[in-house]
Amino acid sequence: ATETTIKLEDIVLPQHQPRRYFDPQALKELVESVKQHGILQPLLVRPGAEGKYELVAGERRYRAAQEIKVEVVPVVVRELSDDQAFQLALIENLQREDLNPVEETEGILHLLAIRLHCDVEAVKSLLYRMKNAHSKEEKQPPESLDESRRNVSPKKEETESEDNFSDNLNEETESRRNVSPKVDLEQSKTVEQVFESLGLMNWLSFTTKRLPLLNLPEEILMALREGKLEYTKAQALARVKDEELRKVFLSQAITNDWSLSQIKEQIIASTAAEPPTSKTPNQIPERLKDITQRIKKRQLWNIPRKEKQLVNLLNKLEALLGDE
8 A cells, every 4th residue: 555645636436336425514514624624534546547546435535625626635545456445435434423324234235245245135135044043043942052053054954044934835845945045154254254343233233123224115215315314213104104195294204303203193193084994805825825836836946047036036035024
């Protein structure tokens, strides 16, 4: 690594930025600080094409310098691969105090995906299966713990990763093993090491409290990203099933700075005012039963072009069960 100064115009932003939202007020305060004291901490860059440098870490300082038209900035130049650069950018963002919970959650998932050499959906599935294995181990008597530990060993076939989505799947676990990815000790250790190095929370707390956050409606996620709403309020608003009514409540909650109790009162009042509706029979259990039987009959896991789709669907079902 080399510390030097370069022209601000010679720095370019990377194509993929882990951070999407910058608090305008916080950025304004940083601009004032840079005006008075300059840039105290060098930007981290790596050599790019045509004599340019790609920004790795320090985008807020970069934006502040642009705002006040600074010509030359201090930098540390490091030779980094694409993965190394993205990891450092993620880690810098995750260490910031003003990072919102949505981007923090997404950042941790991306960091885990890089370390585990897989995509984000596979990381979610792994975390939920680790959580379910942990829950089962807690429920088992001491004499059964050795067996539960063997279930997550890379030398053993994976047992059921969680409650089956249908009683029918309980009859034939071998078919599930053929399509369900393993949770091995090495993967678990990598996950634990990442959370220990970040020092923000442990993997179980993240899986239980943070992952469900990403299933919130898009407009609520956006409000969280922009720091307009607290997570507990977001959870309460997300329980409103009527999309239009939910958007109205969201807008009013932000405009009027409703407390959590006020939001809950408004939701209860609106529910009480709704006329009773006739409920149609829940057909989901029958559909699940029928689909399960058809999958087993056709043995889709033995058809190469169908196997990957089946794995993806099972991962989504595992993630859905993990939200409970």
